[in-house]
Amino acid sequence: MHPDTLKHKASLWFGEFGSSVHITDVYWEGDISQAELMAVADQISPDWQTIDLELDPQHPCHGQTYRLTKPWPPRADEEEALRALEMEDALEGHYVWVHCCQTVMDPEGDLLDEAGRAYRQDFSTVMFCSEFTSFDDIAQQCDENFGKGEWDEYELYLDDTLPPPVASFG
Structure with a gap:
């Protein structure tokens, strides 16, 4: 039998092995890589946790x-994502001032990246105010x-936490 005519089956499961719930079965002909199979599973149900493969009887x-x-993402990434969601919930509906900056690699910079290289941050002289809905x-x-591409990071300030202005014009 030609390899491209072999019919294989993958069962998608949600939950821990042994106590999981069957989501659905996926069938295909021919070879498929693990990455391709996981991509198909993500399209069908992002909730899948396990795929059991059953090859064609031939x-x-x-x-x-x-x-x-x-x-799964590392535990630290999960915790950071959870903190971000909690922060989004706390900020939702509040007006925030947004201050953007660019990261500039500079041997004289006072900050260090993960690789130990020195950098500095150049903050824009312009801020804008917006009602917060999400970080995205x-x-x-x-x-x-x-x-796009003209800023690397931003900081958010609530109206009542802005520092007092150093000058005013009016």
Whole structure:
């Protein structure tokens, strides 16, 4: 039998092995890489945690058990994402001032990146005010105000936490 005519099956599961819930089965012909299979599974259900592979009965390795487990983000990334969601909930609906900056590699800079290289941050002289909805929305507004790729980071200030102005014009 030609390898491209072999029909394989993958079962998508949600939950811990042994107590998981079956989501659906996926069928395909021919070879597929693990990355391609995981991409298909993500399209069907982003909730999958395990994929059990069953090869075509005509395949020489039929009967062996193959299992893919969804790679989860490191614990620190999960905790950071949770903190970001909590912060978004706390800021939602509040007006914030947004101050963007660019990261400039500078041997005389007083900050160090993860590789130990010195850098400094150049903050824009312009800030803008917006009602907070999400961090992604603020990033999009930074692109609109300063240009895509023209800023690297931003800081948010609530109206009542802005430092007092050093001068006024009027």
